[in-house]
Amino acid sequence: MDRFLIFLEFLINNLIIVSTITIAVILTFYLAHRAYKEFKINYKLRKFQQRLRNLSTKQKQKRAMLVSLRVFAPVFIVLLVLQVTMTSPINYESHMTQLKKSEDIEMIHSYYNQKFSTQVSLRSSAQSATTESDVLDTIQLTMGETLSETIKTDGEYIYYLHEQGLTVIVPENSNNPISSNITEPFENIIDFEPITIMIDDAQVIVIGNGRPNTMSIFDELDEEVDEINTYVLIFDKSSSLTFTESYAINGTYQDGHHYEENLYVITKHDVDFDGNPQYQLPSVEKNGFVSKITYSDMYYIEGTRPEVFTSILHIDMASNAISQKAMLSDLDTETLFVGNDVYFISESLLFYEATEMFTMSDPVAKVRTAVTRFSTLSSGIEYYKTRIIDGTFDGNMMVNENQTELMILTHNMSKSSYNLHTLSLDLNHVITSSELNFGGYSVKTLMKQENHLYFVTDESLQNFYVLNLANEDAELLHVSQSYNIPTTLAAFKDGLFIGIKYTNIATENGPVDGLRISLFDISNPYHLEERFYEEVHLSSFGFSLAETTKVNKPFILEIEHNQLILSITSNDEITSLINESVLVFNISTDSGFATSAVEYSTLTGEIGNSFFIILEGHLYFIVNDDVIVFEMNDTHAPVYQFKLE
Amino acid sequence: MFKLKVPKKQRETIRDKLKIANPIEYEYVLTTDKDLIEEDKINIVFDEEHVDKIVKILDLLAKGEDVFITGYNELGQKNIESRYVHYFTIEDDDVIAVLNKYRFIIKMKLYEVEALLKDKHFIRVSKYALVNINRIDYIKPAMNSKLILLMKNGDEVEVNRHYYKTFKETLNL
Known part of the structure; x- marks a missing residue:
């Protein structure tokens, strides 16, 4: 009975094989009918010839056997294919394995666990390599852009996504700026956690995590309901943001991408192998109807840890058609979107054979990086290719300006060096693979500017390196060594960059929290020149105990007005009052920075998320639920203030 | 064309010698016992010793003269x-x-x-x-x-x- 159920499950998940079996059965019936006709005709022929006293006629045995075999040939072939397919071992030689049945997941997990039992040390070392101490971001903001995922504008309205719903703000209307509060269908989702808003000309797309409130088809399938879902809610802009479509994908949201008419949502959920394997297959509920992924739409990439299902849901926004693929993959798999292609970068271990273990010292597995591409075709999202490169991926990857090459930096721990791999976007070719040595230190981050790639290492005295990509045999050049390498670089103008570094500032009373704002000149790519800098004591703003964190502290580089706008939080330990401040610097390429205006707004409560939006000549400073609107001129006078909820 | 009506114990031997099949329709009855003749058919009554001669007659009847x-x-x-x-x-x-x-x-x-x-x-x-x-x-x-x-x-x-x-x-x- 169990075997029958396994067979049924296999068939349900392999519709192509079911179609083939159906065709084979129909073909068998047709061939059987033809064989019957043939035997009948020849039997009658022999009878007729016997009546004519021609008794030499004998049945053609070979022909009869051939016809009989021919009848059952399709069934034999299908049975053979089924047998081979269902019992075939996982082929670990190829980079990708397309799953076929639930047993494949167990086999992969069992294989991996068996190999991994000797590899415990590898995980921790790999993790330490991916730990990010500091991030050097290159950010260029334009009008209307925010660094917030939950507050966005389309130039006309500001959309604010929160736990209770979506608030639409009309910035021009200072008397009644809240246009509408959309609560449906948010109220049906338990513990809704807002994640991101995506806006196009026709729709507002809201994505968040949560749990379903109502009985769903999951209950009927006797599966656990208490799982986190990722909700994709679509609102129509042409009809006052009418709620039009909802998609619930099991798993927590990882990443999303809206490109042309396509929306991609990446989710992850655990595969629990503690005892009996328990997992939900990736599924999507669209407007109440659940479609589960089939095993043939799931892939396992060689050497990756089978810890989670990473699902890609593709929604064609024009037709509302959906397609879903999934990978049994590493928890730390990272995603990169390039147009309508999705790249996954995972750690892939190459286990050495048992015989080799005796001849090798630690480690007995080689850490590699698997790059897997999924592409969007007319049929939806499809697996495209996997390429495995040497080294451990530690988060540094980028696509060149022409979108023809993918650059991935991997760390070779055994050699304490790095490899810069340049791959063609179709992953068919490794264009270059250069070994880079940073004197044994780890690369904290890299930045690309035209044909030059900049690296910063994580020494306390930071080193800045440059690589000329225009030259195939480019040498890695050490540019400078400084304590003042910024954590954030933002392109300004004329080859100049604004650098921001959150750091301790030395004072007479000892070091205090502060900011170092620098104007860097990288017009000569081999010389990083700090032209001007300004150090700011955060305690100068508001209360004496000022603090700032890199997290949630946005800034805007407003190039049109040559202004850098930052937010600063200070608090009073006794009263717990919190002061959120806006600090504006005027930037001169000749004389450096001048603090133009500092505005305070004393608020109480916990340190919250704060965001900026520049729209229609106004600066919107949003702290938690409070919005303070400033004029975007030299005075930065506050115009009005309102609450979002 | 031909139906053989002989006692059961002789049937297989004579059938092999005469080279005839068991037809559904027939015009001629071949028998060694005159009591087994069928009146609406052409009956050939023969003795077992003359089987060889009957073979030639049957060939002639079945195939006719050669052209x-x-x-x-x-x-x-x-x-x-x-x-x-x-x-x-x-x-x-x-x-x-x-x-x-x-x-x-x-x-x-x-x-x-x-x-x-x-x-x-x-x-x-x-x-x-x-x-x-x-x-x-x-x-x-x-x-x-x-x-x-x-x-x-x-x-x-x-x-x-x-x-x-x-x-x-x-x-x-």
């Missing part, structure tokens, strides 16, 4: 006994008689040959072929309401769709 056709090839002229011909076909406007190994040109029209061999179990299967039923080894049904006749010499002759119905009716297929 000879004059055929030509590069070696000269030959009178061909019709029962040795597998089939007649038309090649380059010539009627060819195909035997086991040899082929002869027949200086007749195919319809004339057909008329001549009307009672000799030859059947027209296409505009270009006249086949000896006794020389058909196997019938392979083909697509499109056609039959392929595998002849005992290994040749294949197609039963045209136009002659398909007549062919099946004649052979009770």
Whole structure:
């Protein structure tokens, strides 16, 4: 009975094989009918010839056997294919394995666990390599852009996504700026956690995590309901943001991408192998109807840890058609979107054979990086290719300006060096693979500017390196060594960059929290020149105990007005009052920075998320639920203030 | 054509010697016991000792007298006994008689040959072929309401769709 159920499950998940079996059965019936006709005709022929006293006629045995075999040939072939397919071992030689049945997941997990039992040390070392101490971001903001995922504008309205719903703000209307509060269908989702808003000309797309409130088809399938879902809610802009479509994908949201008419949502959920394997297959509920992924739409990439299902849901926004693929993959798999292609970068271990273990010292597995591409075709999202490169991926990857090459930096721990791999976007070719040595230190981050790639290492005295990509045999050049390498670089103008570094500032009373704002000149790519800098004591703003964190502290580089706008939080330990401040610097390429205006707004409560939006000549400073609107001129006078909820 | 009515213990031996099958329809009754004759049939009563002579009589009754056709090839002229011909076909406007190994040109029209061999179990299967039923080894049904006749010499002759119905009716297929 169990075997029958396994067979049924296999068939349900392999519709192509079911179609083939159906065709084979129909073909068998047709061939059987033809064989019957043939035997009948020849039997009658022999009878007729016997009546004519021609008794030499004998049945053609070979022909009869051939016809009989021919009848059952399709069934034999299908049975053979089924047998081979269902019992075939996982082929670990190829980079990708397309799953076929639930047993494949167990086999992969069992294989991996068996190999991994000797590899415990590898995980921790790999993790330490991916730990990010500091991030050097290159950010260029334009009008209307925010660094917030939950507050966005389309130039006309500001959309604010929160736990209770979506608030639409009309910035021009200072008397009644809240246009509408959309609560449906948010109220049906338990513990809704807002994640991101995506806006196009026709729709507002809201994505968040949560749990379903109502009985769903999951209950009927006797599966656990208490799982986190990722909700994709679509609102129509042409009809006052009418709620039009909802998609619930099991798993927590990882990443999303809206490109042309396509929306991609990446989710992850655990595969629990503690005892009996328990997992939900990736599924999507669209407007109440659940479609589960089939095993043939799931892939396992060689050497990756089978810890989670990473699902890609593709929604064609024009037709509302959906397609879903999934990978049994590493928890730390990272995603990169390039147009309508999705790249996954995972750690892939190459286990050495048992015989080799005796001849090798630690480690007995080689850490590699698997790059897997999924592409969007007319049929939806499809697996495209996997390429495995040497080294451990530690988060540094980028696509060149022409979108023809993918650059991935991997760390070779055994050699304490790095490899810069340049791959063609179709992953068919490794264009270059250069070994880079940073004197044994780890690369904290890299930045690309035209044909030059900049690296910063994580020494306390930071080193800045440059690589000329225009030259195939480019040498890695050490540019400078400084304590003042910024954590954030933002392109300004004329080859100049604004650098921001959150750091301790030395004072007479000892070091205090502060900011170092620098104007860097990288017009000569081999010389990083700090032209001007300004150090700011955060305690100068508001209360004496000022603090700032890199997290949630946005800034805007407003190039049109040559202004850098930052937010600063200070608090009073006794009263717990919190002061959120806006600090504006005027930037001169000749004389450096001048603090133009500092505005305070004393608020109480916990340190919250704060965001900026520049729209229609106004600066919107949003702290938690409070919005303070400033004029975007030299005075930065506050115009009005309102609450979002 | 022939029905054998003899006591059970003799039946198999005599049947083998007389080379007859067990027919559903028959015109002649062969018996060794005059009490077993059937009045509406032609009855041949014989003694077991004369089985060899009965074989010759049955051959004559079943096959009739042989018809000879004059055929030509590069070696000269030959009178061909019709029962040795597998089939007649038309090649380059010539009627060819195909035997086991040899082929002869027949200086007749195919319809004339057909008329001549009307009672000799030859059947027209296409505009270009006249086949000896006794020389058909196997019938392979083909697509499109056609039959392929595998002849005992290994040749294949197609039963045209136009002659398909007549062919099946004649052979009770």
